[in-house]
Amino acid sequence: MRVNLLITMIIFALIWPVTALRAAVSKTTWADAPAREFVFVENNSDDNFFVTPGGALDPRLTGANRWTGLKYTGSGTIYQQSLGYIDNGYNTGLYTNWKFDMWLENSPVSSPLTGLRCINWYAGCNMTTSLILPQTTDASGFYGATVTSGGAKWMHGMLSDAFYQYMQQMPVGSSFTMTINACQTSVNYDASSGARCKDQASGNWYVRNVTHTKAANLRLINTHSLxxxxxxxxxxxxxxxxxxxxxxxxxxxxxxxxxxMVNYTLQTNGLSNxxxxxxxxxxxxxxxxxxxxxxxxxxxxxxx
Known part of the structure; x- marks a missing residue:
């Protein structure tokens, strides 16, 4: 009996650390988000694109691809305080000094995201770019963005120019569905060497399908008249x-x-806003x- 008990204890002692090493991030798959509508604005007067919700804000798909003359620089009325971004609808906060990945499955474009979006005048954000750069990006998303200390940051991914160009050419009334993966961990992994948040020993990984419909397209055209x-x-x-x-x-x-000063064209799917x-x-x-x-x-x- 003593021999059997000793063998059992040795086996348990050998198995336990292996189990500990296999600990992983906590993965949560949310129910599909409610479908949302958006309005796409082509501002040819200032050479930028802008997307705004046609109704409810969350899940978020909002903001411009370029800074305008109303960019907030530290004083005056706050109009534009970041460039455009997306999230999964839960607006989840991020922990200081943790690392964050966001990537899309079934993305409508290649290289859809550039990094972690933040509010430009918040501490720890970049006033010039409103962007926290990741260690690397690929065709699906970005990886290894370190959450800076200071003001609040959320699981927001900044949209690339390719994403805006896709939305520009979408016919009014058409939709796209994609899966947003957002993952944060306290583990200091090296994303530039191929490591990913989802493969670490601890952290939180959230998965959710979102659908967005182009409800309207507003095109502003500068008359260039003198x-x-x-x-x-x-x-x-x-x-x-x-x-x-x-x-x-x-x-x-x-x-x-x-x-x-400006001519405009407007196409809608009947949106009332x-x-x-x-x-x-x-x-x-x-x-x-x-x-x-x-x-x-x-x-x-x-x-x-």
Whole structure:
């Protein structure tokens, strides 16, 4: 009996460390996310693309592929504070100094993600890029992004130009479905040598299918028109000859010039949305501070 007991204890002692070495990340497969609609904006005036939800925000597919004149730089109103990104709908927070991978299965494009998105003015983020670079990327995603200390970071993957180009050419009403994999671990692995979060001894790996439908495409086209305007000593403007895109106009008690700056085309699948707003903004701070609340007004048809 003693011999058998001793043999059993030796076998157990040999097996236990092997079992410990096989510990793995905790994998959670969520139920499919509700299908969401998005609006794609081609801003040819500023040479950028922008995507915004047609309804509910989560799962997220939102933001621009380029910085605009409204980029937040540390002061003033916060409009644009990061470039475009996606998530799986749970907006999961990340742990400081852990490593993070995100990759897509059934991605509509190759190389869909560039790295970990963050809010540019948060501590630990890059004010210039709003991006935390990974150790490596491939055709499916990015790997080995170290979560910096400071402000909050989430499981958000920044979209590549290829992803925007895909959404641009999608017909209105069409959809794509992809599987988002998001994994974080405290293990300090080397993604540039091929190691991956999902293969480490601890961590959390989340899997979820998301579906997005292109509900509308708005294209803004710069008219590139020039108008000659003379302003007398009293501040009264007079249009030069041959002008086709500006006219004098009075709105309420204010008289001034109305100029056509942008043409647009809009295609929709019947989407009804009251939360998306288009408005003009003055990027020059000196001019913006000199203009009153009603001195600059905006219309889609030139009359209302």
């Amino acid at each position: 108008a000659e305007v003379f302003i007398n000593s009293d501040g009264v403007p007079t249009l030069g000859e041959g002008n086709a895109d500006c006219r004098t106009q009075t709105i309420g008690s204010r008289s001034g010039l109305s100029c056509k 009251t939360s998306i707003h288009i408005f003009p903004a003055i990027a020059n701070s000196s001019l913006a501070s000199a203009v009153g609340a009603y001195d600059m007004q905006f219309s889609l048809n030139g009359s209302s």
